[in-house]
Amino acid sequence: MSNISGRKISIRTRILVMVLSLIAFIFLMVLTVFNLLVGEYIKSSVNEQLKDARKLVHYEAIPPKLPSDRQPPPSPESIPDMRRLPVGPMDKAEVMVVSDNYELIFPNSSMAFIQKFDEITALAAQLKHEQVDLQSSEITRVKASDREYYFVSAKMQPNPLGSVSYLVYYIDMTAIKSFASRINIVLLAVMGIAGILAVTLSFFLSGLIAKPVRELTRFAMRIGKGDFSRNTFNYSDIELAELAESMNKAAAQLDTYDKEQKQFFQNVSHELRTPLQVIKCNAEGIEQRILDPEKSSRVIISETDRLSEMVEDSLYLSRIDNITTGSKIEEYDLRELLSNCVERQRSLATDRNIQFVFRFDDQQVNMCCDEKHMSRAFSNLISNAIRYAKTGITLTCHQVSGRITISVADDGKGISNEDLPHIFDRFYKGNGGNYGIGLSIVKSVVEQHHGNIEAQNTGMGTLFTITF
Numbered sequence: 001m002s003n004i005s006g007r008k009i010s011i012r013t014r015i016l017v018m019v020l021s022l023i024a025f026i027f028l029m030v031l032t033v034f035n036l037l038v039g040e041y042i043k044s045s046v047n048e049q050l051k052d053a054r055k056l057v058h059y060e061a062i063p064p065k066l067p068s069d070r071q072p073p074p075s076p077e078s079i080p081d082m083r084r085l086p087v088g089p090m091d092k093a094e095v096m097v098v099s100d101n102y103e104l105i106f107p108n109s110s111m112a113f114i115q116k117f118d119e120i121t122a123l124a125a126q127l128k129h130e131q132v133d134l135q136s137s138e139i140t141r142v143k144a145s146d147r148e149y150y151f152v153s154a155k156m157q158p159n160p161l162g163s164v165s166y167l168v169y170y171i172d173m174t175a176i177k178s179f180a181s182r183i184n185i186v187l188l189a190v191m192g193i194a195g196i197l198a199v200t201l202s203f204f205l206s207g208l209i210a211k212p213v214r215e216l217t218r219f220a221m222r223i224g225k226g227d228f229s230r231n232t233f234n235y236s237d238i239e240l241a242e243l244a245e246s247m248n249k250a251a252a253q254l255d256t257y258d259k260e261q262k263q264f265f266q267n268v269s270h271e272l273r274t275p276l277q278v279i280k281c282n283a284e285g286i287e288q289r290i291l292d293p294e295k296s297s298r299v300i301i302s303e304t305d306r307l308s309e310m311v312e313d314s315l316y317l318s319r320i321d322n323i324t325t326g327s328k329i330e331e332y333d334l335r336e337l338l339s340n341c342v343e344r345q346r347s348l349a350t351d352r353n354i355q356f357v358f359r360f361d362d363q364q365v366n367m368c369c370d371e372k373h374m375s376r377a378f379s380n381l382i383s384n385a386i387r388y389a390k391t392g393i394t395l396t397c398h399q400v401s402g403r404i405t406i407s408v409a410d411d412g413k414g415i416s417n418e419d420l421p422h423i424f425d426r427f428y429k430g431n432g433g434n435y436g437i438g439l440s441i442v443k444s445v446v447e448q449h450h451g452n453i454e455a456q457n458t459g460m461g462t463l464f465t466i467t468f
Contacts, residue, residue: 011213012206019198027191031184038180046139046150046171093169096120097156100164102128123149123170134166147174212240219247228255260426272310275303313437316376331368334406335360335397341378342395345386354389359396365404367468369449377445380438381408381464388412388462404468414457423455 097106104124107117126144127134134153141150151170212235219231228251233244282299285291342356349356385393389410396407415423424443442464446453451468 010206011210012203015206015209016199016202019202020195023191023194023198027187027194031187034183034187035180038176042150042173042176046173093171096124096168096170097165098124098127098134098168100134100166102134105165119145119147119172122147123151127168134168147172148177149173212237212244216240216244216247219244219251223247223251223254226258228252228258263426272307275307275310278303279307310437313441316441328372329368329370331366332371332374333364334367334369334374334404335365337371337375338378338395338397338406341375341382344379345382348383349386349393352386352389353391354386355392357392357394359394361398363399365397365399367404367449373445374449377442380442384438385410385412385462385464390461406466406468407463409458409461409463411461414459414462415455420455420457424453 096104098104102124104121107120122145123142126142130142132140132142132153135155137152137154139150139152141148143149149170149172151168154167154169156165156167212233215231215233222229230248230251231244233241233248235241235244279300282291282296282303286293286296338360339358346356382393382395385408389412392411394407394409396405396409398405424439426437426440443453446466449468451466453464453466455462455464457463
């Protein structure tokens with residue numbers, strides 16, 4: 001258990017990490033996309049308005065700059081009318097005039113009463129501080145007094161004294177940037193709240209999942225310890241309910257198998273006791289000189305053969321559930337397998353004046369099977385028929401539309417109605433039976449090859465039918 005816990009993590013931790021990772025990924029994507037969209041929106045709006053502003057430039061409208069204090073401020077008529085710009089979702093572009101050494105010409109100090117004069121002054125000072133290239137026609141971003149501006153400059157015609165001035169068209173984007181920042185803060189706050197809710201929900205969901213898993217784990221451990229009692233689980237989830245039902249079925253099958261194994265060994269012990277007792281009695285009779293040695297020896301040999309056959313069949317039956325392990329599956333002609341099984345027992349049938357009748361297809365009846373196990377099943381059926389037949393046994397082997405049918409029929413007195421439902425049960429002995437293993441082997445071999453076997457009374461004997 002320590003090794004497992006050292007390498008693994010709990011379901012609760014896994015769910016928590018996955019949910020938090022998903023939420024963080026989603027919010028990061030939202031933040032990234034939102035800020036990209038805001039940036040693109042600002043750029044496109046600024047470009048549109050500032051490009052339109054440059055079209056309003058009339059260099060001849062600005063009077064030449066006069067020397068010294070006789071320089072009058074530019075009149076409103078000499079500045080492009082910014083009201084002609086198209087109305088956008090943000091403030092319109094505004095204009096100021098600066099000299100080539102970044103001195104503010106318009107508005108000047110005599111117009112300090114106008115709105116935003118201090119901001120304009122700070123902007124001009126920042127342009128001078130950064131030594132911005134006013135001859136560039138590119139739209140540029142600059143920050144001044146905690147405000148963010150986008151501007152474009154246009155060179156004016158020089159005055160007679162050769163001085164150069166520049167029109168600077170600018171837009172204050174501080175409000176939109178502040179709005180975007182507030183949105184980011186709100187999104188982060190929502191992410192935090194969602195994270196807390198996700199943690200709570202993950203603990204709740206993981207508890208709902210982990211509890212039945214722990215219950216099923218304890219159930220599996222009980223099964224491993226030999227306790228096959230079923231549990232009445234009541235899970236609302238379909239998958240867990242199906243798993244619980246499958247484990248209950250597995251427990252029932254293991255319980256049945258365990259009981260069969262115990263019954264198997266009890267029956268084997270009981271069946272072995274009889275021939276051993278006979279052997280012991282005859283051996284003691286010979287030792288005490290109260291039994292004929294010759295007759296007792298024949299009895300001992302007969303019982304020893306019977307005992308050997310019983311042990312072999314019992315061992316074979318104990319491995320029958322795993323018959324596919326190590327099996328050599330090849331394609332065989334079932335007619336040939338049946339014929340070989342008959343030949344091996346023909347002398348016994350001849351001693352009892354029993355004849356065989358074959359009704360086989362002219363064409364091969366091929367099937368992929370384990371030759372050793374299939375021959376064992378056919379031999380058991382034939383020996384069983386020889387035991388009960390009076391004069392003859394009929395064997396058939398046909399194949400129609402991929403369906404193979406094999407039958408072994410004898411002309412004996414048939415099976416009693418009481419014995420017929422149980423003749424394939426292990427160690428069930430009907431009237432005249434040996435020790436109840438032969439037919440159970442036949443059934444197990446047939447089922448391992450995905451076939452079916454049935455027995456019925458025909459009124460003229462017993463008919464065993466195998467279908468593949």
